[in-house]
Amino acid sequence: MNQKKLASSIGWGYYLLITLLLYIPIALLVVFSFNDSTLLTFPLKGFTLKWYQQLWDDTELLRALYNSLLVGILSSLVATVIGTFAAIGVTRFRFIGKDFFLTVASLPLVVPYVVLGVAMLLLFRFLGIELSLWTVGIGHVVINIPYVLLIVAARLAGFDARIEEAAMDLGANYWQTLWRVTLPICTPALLASFLSSLTTSFDEFALTFFLTGTDNTLPIYLYSQLRFPTRVPLVITLAAVIILVTLVIVLLQEWLRRLDQPKRRKGIEIT
């Protein structure tokens, strides 16, 4: 009995340690974003909102944020569409070279983004394409396709293909079935794919660093600002804002994923 208690308290201790390691830096980030000093040291100097004010006034920074959102939203949309069709292909059709296709499509999952970045940079140079936010967007589409493919394929594999047959039996052709039955059933998975692509794109640094032209995305801009000590509090404040927004997106995504699960309880209530 005592041994069990000991094991349990060690377990709890371990859990607390890990949680603290994860969240203390984030907590500090938030604390220092309200601190009236450019130095990141204790004791705190006093409460201020001026960093938030400066953040709001910094047009260059806001420009980077806008670029990030633009690239993120567009590339996520494109990745979701391409990935969804790929998922339909691998789950609903038999074709020669399916395994090869799957391996190729999921390669970005295992190739380091730095390597992918260099490779794509070479490719764009070779093709004579000038680096811009467009090239960044293409890069983000490539890295997000495998995630979309996996999320949507899981959903497609999880529902009875006879539901699609039923639609065709009732007079819907292939495209009507896709549009009226398959995609609506996959909606939660599509939204989850989009959000996960968006968050990946939003924080991606390594690949973006190679592919961007004169326009900066937010992570690139933040990194460049760290060289100037007076700008550090601003970077911290922005990081705090991003943490909050990301947290909201992640929670939203989790909520959608749960919507997607079969509702066991509900079934019992009614029958």
Add this chain to the structure above:
Amino acid sequence: MNEIAVELRNVSKVFPADTKADEDLAAIQNVSLQIRHGEFFTMLGPSGCGKTTTLRIIAGFETPTSGDVFIKGRQMNDCPPYHRPVNTVFQNYALFPHLNVAQNIAFGLEMKHVAKEEIEERTRKVLKLVQLPDLGSRKPNQLSGGQQQRVALARALVNEPSVLLLDEPLGALDLKLRKEMQIELKHLQTKLNITFIYVTHDQEEALTMSDRIAVMNNGQVLQVDSPINIYERPTSRFVAEFIGKTNFLSGKVVTGGSQEASVMLAGEAVALPLSEAGLTSGDAVTLAVRPEKLQLHHDVPAPNGYRKIAMHGQVREAVYAGTDTHYVVVLQSGEELTVHMRNTFNHNLGEFSPGEQVVVTCPAEALRPLAG
């Protein structure tokens, strides 16, 4: 009334192997069927016999490897499911989970661009027909199994198909509900005068509902006949065995003939009237007889008008089973017969006990010679 609704001519379906190591799977071989308009036609067989594949070929979800499919006289081998005048009630129903009951039912009509008011009217009518008038706004996952079954039926029926295909539609329901739905389905079919093609592995379901039954095994159709003939006059050992309980006796033809043959059966010569094919002297023959056609006696009974066959044996087991008593009798040849005697006034409980010498009789017509 006798026009052909669906015809299959020498239809085969081979599923190619997934890998080189597997063999190609012949799901059905040379299936030929003629299903009449307005008929309740059942395909009956154990799982894997090819009945569902046959149904899917009629629905258009599979294309036959060889042979032809005709629906209302038109060849439909390559016609996609959405252009066929048939609708399907799926096993597990396959309702659209993101649509409510009314939307599920309206789906087929919307695909045909039926006017909105008419869709509403027909949806309302069909919901009434399947006795779910107030559940239009429910989602499928808020319905019980029996209700989902009715919605699946309504979703197919609202399109007024000339042929309705049903793939084990009652398989997921409990026994009581299944019995109720059997009666209801049969009523609906008669009332709407729609051809039903029904797939089941439940022999009792097939016997009670069908106009005709096709018994299938290993991808082949063994016998197509009325329930009475399938049960009373099976032509093969498989059909006799799959439907109900049966005794098999092996005999040898002493004198052959086309009308009547003398057969050595369990060490005794019996005269057998023949209705279909004749028998040749010297042939070995297997005879099937249902346990309830057999009767036990203490002595050979006096002839009473119609021909009876009498064999001597000894009771080995007597089991009381409510309406019947089940006896196992060992004949002189060592073959065993199961005899079901009704527990009525002419059979007293415990009348025959294990070890007793008895005479087993049956009408000569009850002995059915089987082909193979």
